[in-house]
Amino acid sequence: MKIINFYKVLILLTACLTNVGFAQSGKVLIINSDSAVYRYEKIAIEFKKIIQQNGYQWTEFSLDRYPEAEVELKKRIQQENPALIYCIGTKAYSLAHNAAPTKKLLFSAAINWQRLDIGQGTYGVANELSSAQEISLLHYFFPTLKTIGLLYNDNFSHEYVETIKKDALALGLNIINQPINDPQEIGDALNDLLPKIDMFWIISDPIVLNGKESVQKILQAAQQQKKPVYAYSDVYIDQGAVLAISADIATIGRQSANLAMAMDTNKIPSGTVQSPAGSTITLNKCALDSLQFKFNQDALDSVNTIVGCDK
Amino acid sequence: MKRTLPIFFIFFVFISGGYWSAQSNVEPTVDAVDAEPTFYFYNTETNINNFATLKMGFDVYLENHGGYYLQPFDLKENFEKSIQEKGNIYLLSSWHLKELQQKKVPLEIALVATAKGDTMQRKVLSANKDIANVSMLKNTVIAAAGSEEYVHSVLKQILGKGQEALLKDIKILIVPKDLDALLAVGFGMASAAISAENGLDKLAQMNPGHFRELHTLGFSEKDYILIAATLKKPNQQETQLLKVLREMSEVEAGKANLKLLGIDGWSTLK
Numbered sequence: 001m002k003i004i005n006f007y008k009v010l011i012l013l014t015a016c017l018t019n020v021g022f023a024q025s026g027k028v029l030i031i032n033s034d035s036a037v038y039r040y041e042k043i044a045i046e047f048k049k050i051i052q053q054n055g056y057q058w059t060e061f062s063l064d065r066y067p068e069a070e071v072e073l074k075k076r077i078q079q080e081n082p083a084l085i086y087c088i089g090t091k092a093y094s095l096a097h098n099a100a101p102t103k104k105l106l107f108s109a110a111i112n113w114q115r116l117d118i119g120q121g122t123y124g125v126a127n128e129l130s131s132a133q134e135i136s137l138l139h140y141f142f143p144t145l146k147t148i149g150l151l152y153n154d155n156f157s158h159e160y161v162e163t164i165k166k167d168a169l170a171l172g173l174n175i176i177n178q179p180i181n182d183p184q185e186i187g188d189a190l191n192d193l194l195p196k197i198d199m200f201w202i203i204s205d206p207i208v209l210n211g212k213e214s215v216q217k218i219l220q221a222a223q224q225q226k227k228p229v230y231a232y233s234d235v236y237i238d239q240g241a242v243l244a245i246s247a248d249i250a251t252i253g254r255q256s257a258n259l260a261m262a263m264d265t266n267k268i269p270s271g272t273v274q275s276p277a278g279s280t281i282t283l284n285k286c287a288l289d290s291l292q293f294k295f296n297q298d299a300l301d302s303v304n305t306i307v308g309c310d311k
Numbered sequence: 312m313k314r315t316l317p318i319f320f321i322f323f324v325f326i327s328g329g330y331w332s333a334q335s336n337v338e339p340t341v342d343a344v345d346a347e348p349t350f351y352f353y354n355t356e357t358n359i360n361n362f363a364t365l366k367m368g369f370d371v372y373l374e375n376h377g378g379y380y381l382q383p384f385d386l387k388e389n390f391e392k393s394i395q396e397k398g399n400i401y402l403l404s405s406w407h408l409k410e411l412q413q414k415k416v417p418l419e420i421a422l423v424a425t426a427k428g429d430t431m432q433r434k435v436l437s438a439n440k441d442i443a444n445v446s447m448l449k450n451t452v453i454a455a456a457g458s459e460e461y462v463h464s465v466l467k468q469i470l471g472k473g474q475e476a477l478l479k480d481i482k483i484l485i486v487p488k489d490l491d492a493l494l495a496v497g498f499g500m501a502s503a504a505i506s507a508e509n510g511l512d513k514l515a516q517m518n519p520g521h522f523r524e525l526h527t528l529g530f531s532e533k534d535y536i537l538i539a540a541t542l543k544k545p546n547q548q549e550t551q552l553l554k555v556l557r558e559m560s561e562v563e564a565g566k567a568n569l570k571l572l573g574i575d576g577w578s579t580l581k
Binding site: 130132133136137139140143170171248251254255258261262265267269270271274275277278279280297298300301302303304305306308 | 357359363364367368450452454482485486487490491492494495498500501502513516518520521567570573
């Protein structure tokens, strides 16, 4: 009888142990594509801070520190048998997905995550804000804006542009989208598009942004026709874009940590890949003033960086 | 090859974007604290990393109005270490001031900030329609701007003694600003958000659809929006600094700087 009771306790204990999350039972392995890249490192720092506060253990593997990273990574995964793998950057995700396809995987900072091979049990935080977030903030800064124009390549950006149009319409904004097949068409397309719009939007399309010359062509043409340019990255601010809104990288790390903990307890919110929750905003006041383009002054407390003419 | 180059270009933009963000992250150290009469600034209620812009804007203005400086801080500890000598003004949140006063730091309110005619505001806990009441916040994510301890304290106050136990089952997602927190609810990254009341007004203006989807679960007590404090009663130098601060709303350049802090002016406590 005593032996039966002992086995009952043992079975109960085993059941309990298999149900506890990886806070108690295992580690999180963080794979960083390149620890020398500031944004990857910042994401990793914030992620570690949050999971550590919540009692989780972690180890880190930076691909740039190993000449035979793929082989070393496989070894590390076998040795540590982590409960969850957090991949920062596309390279980290691709290698982890190959090395441990059945593990719980979480990714962030992956460019164009839609092209990744995502299996069941994989979650992520996207690298870019959703177009709806961008348009909401854009609308807040420029409430009088009615028509926005953009160039795109239909093969690369068809879906994204359709989403932009739908999101813009919800806020009463009209998008005029002009497709191009080759960067050589940019000049003519701009001549046609710019007179019809209040603002030009640079989206991350590889045909439109074929190189520095293409970007220069867009910004020069917009300046000549006195049209402000909005961009998805602050890299274009120095070249004359009036506003740039992008994802806040520290928030991506914290958001990923929350997702990791939700994966642990199987209480994951709907959707496998979340948009980043934080934004960072750069306003080129010099360019706005020279265009005499009005913006909502009350929005200034949301701006991270204001670029003036004296820099 | 033709298609690799543009993708490489976009990748470069992505990487260098992080680099520029890193460059703009100017964290002052206590060693760098100036001996000149200075306005020291730290706000527990926001995470907007706009110190370089704040410093540049205020310094240009203050240099022409008495030769003063603004020293913004990212870290609470560094800001607190700067509270040592008389002759300076400390700009901080009401919550932070109370905390310091409890630690017997002799800071006193000299001016209070005004925004749209108000000197005080409440924090609001707003949720999506699926969260009918606070008890449904268990195992959810609440987005908020501000320091972690501040957000935790506000949430505790809003939940009240009856629901305080929920705190351990709620995950807080710290975001840079109120608008990010509110949009995070609209876009499904969080179930609820804590924001200032005027944050909700901004959302209504920015995205009326999302605003309509939110409902209020609770309010915090009213608190001053921002405080200008001195160590004990203001002396002659501090009175001069406070005058400069109060007069900022009278000129365009001053107004623009105040907008960076989300305020319209300063007034004396009635």
